[in-house]
Amino acid sequence: MRRIRCIVEYDGTRYVGWQVQPNGVSIQQRINEALFALTSESEIQAHGSGRTDSGVHAYAQVFHFDTLARIPGEKFAYALNAHLPRDIRVLWSEDAPDGFHARFSAKEKTYRYVVQTGPHARVFSSRTSLHIHTPLEDGAMEAAAAAVLGEHDFSAFMCAGSPMESTVRSVYQSQWIREGAYLIYEVTGNGFLYNMVRILVGTMLDIGMGRRPVDAMDKALDSGLRGDAGPTAPAHGLALMRVKYEDFDTMEVLSRL
Amino acid sequence: MRRIRCIVEYDGTRYVGWQVQPNGVSIQQRINEALFALTSESEIQAHGSGRTDSGVHAYAQVFHFDTLARIPGEKFAYALNAHLPRDIRVLWSEDAPDGFHARFSAKEKTYRYVVQTGPHARVFSSRTSLHIHTPLEDGAMEAAAAAVLGEHDFSAFMCAGSPMESTVRSVYQSQWIREGAYLIYEVTGNGFLYNMVRILVGTMLDIGMGRRPVDAMDKALDSGLRGDAGPTAPAHGLALMRVKYEDFDTMEVLSRL
Secondary structure (H helix, E strand, O other), X not given: OEEEEEEEEEOXXXXXXXXXXXXXXXXXXXXXXXXXXXXXXXXXXXXXXXXXXXXXEEEEEEXXXXXXXXXXXXXXXXXXXXXXXXXXXXXXXXXXXXXXXXXXXXXXXXXXXXXXXXXXXXXXXXXOOEEOXXXXXXXXXXXXXXXXXXXEXXXXXXXXXXXXXOOEEEXXXXXXXXXXXXXXXXXXXXXXXXXXXXXXXXXXXXXXXXXXXXXXXHHHHHHOOHHHOOOOOOHHHEEEEEEEEOOOEHHHHHHOO | OEEEEEEEEEOHHHOOOOOOEOOEOOHXXXXXXXXXXXXXXXXXXXXXXXXXXXOOEEEEEEEEEEEOOOOOHHHHHHHHHOOOOOOEEEEEEEEOXXXXXXXXXXXXXXXXXXXXXXXXXXXXXXXXXXXXXOOOOHHHHHHHHHHHOEXXXXXXXXXXXXXXXXXXXXXXXXXXXXXXXXEEEEEEEOOOOOOHHHHHHHHHHHHHOOOOOOOHHHHHHHHOOHHHOOOOOOHHHEEEEEEEEOOOXXXXXXXXX
16 A cells, blocks of 8 residues: 545635535545546545635645555646546645655644725635725734734634534734735644634634724633634635645645646 | 716626627626616716727726716716626726726726646636646747837737738837746737737747747747737636726726725
8 A cells, every 4th residue: 555645726615625524515525536536446535634614725735545556656646637626636746755644744734814805896806705895904903813823722713512622722823914905814823623713813803893802812812712702704715725744845845836 | 978987807707808799798798787777878888998808807997988877986886886797896986087088098008918837727727827737938938028028010919800900019018927836928018909918928838838939029020920920829818907097097096995
């Protein structure tokens, strides 16, 4: 058995998320189908670096699979794409080193949430950004983003009823960047709870619109109560941008393509 | 009668182009329908700064119309969007000064053609860029782009059978810019012949792929023969980016939104 690792890009609009679900088509299901079409191995399965929710996009998701197929490692990307729809593209593949696991070996992930401001929804970003015409206080949102930095118990920023595990995570980067009509939140951490980025964004948007005080972020981090955080921001503004491992970094690999 | 001017953004994928055509739905037709829904004026019509071909996009097309309606100038954008599909958005509107004409008053236009290089087609840019996996010689393409600068007779870069008029145009900017996996051609001029930008790009892509010598651009400019230029590049990589007038500039207006 060999283990192959891949970087995949997808538009989440038409899918129920990364993970196989009974109620619709997932990215993982489409990739499993492509793997089976290619290898005829009935047990073959893609293992992702983590889930993305229904409607969430990825510019660089990582997955691995084990196979007996004798296709050269770097050719799997081409072979899989021949069996995948156009809104899922494998951008890169190679033989993984011993002990590599897409989920357990991941050290850092970066997500991006894109908000489009201004009076009218722009055409080309409508699938990948949340349009908000209410004026936003950029400064208040930047202050709230800075409060997220460091190690915290993110209990307040988790979908109610999530399975229990440690709710402590470390955040290495958390900032809003203004690019013309776009206000972009970039967050990097060692891991994220279910819905965590979307609840962080929902809380900061409430702060930006003046619906919550600037210290609402600190308060929710301290109390750990879901009720102290804001609403869950819509899925379509969110995208997984980068996954980092000890021995490779999707951003570095994609910059060479 | 008042004259109103507007900036409109559109995804050209589903349309036969800007101009009303017998064989399908155009952007102009959709806007005319929205204008009629709003004003009930049977003769009302949008006049664009120029045509865009079937499948070509616009981030900033300008049009004007004459009306007796008493809606405040800046409110037309909101009112029209309520009657337009999501892939056409009016981003701005105002009362035009005396003598303004969207087409005859235009001084400069900027187009952009986006090429995506690398082995696999990226998901989010597939509607707005041409994917070419053949390696391209950036340097040769940059040299060919520089040859386009200045005043030339662009007869060789015109769709055969175009209506006769002057074929001399001035080009103020003509360059390829590399941004990661994207190679972007930006061209600004006082006007463009029918299919001119797409034939310029098709010629430079031939040069970049080594199918034509680097001096093929100069030769076609000198001879004026369509046969000396390259093929017409596909429409979906092209977008109208900016229109400049004596008293206003779409880029300046949009940067304030």
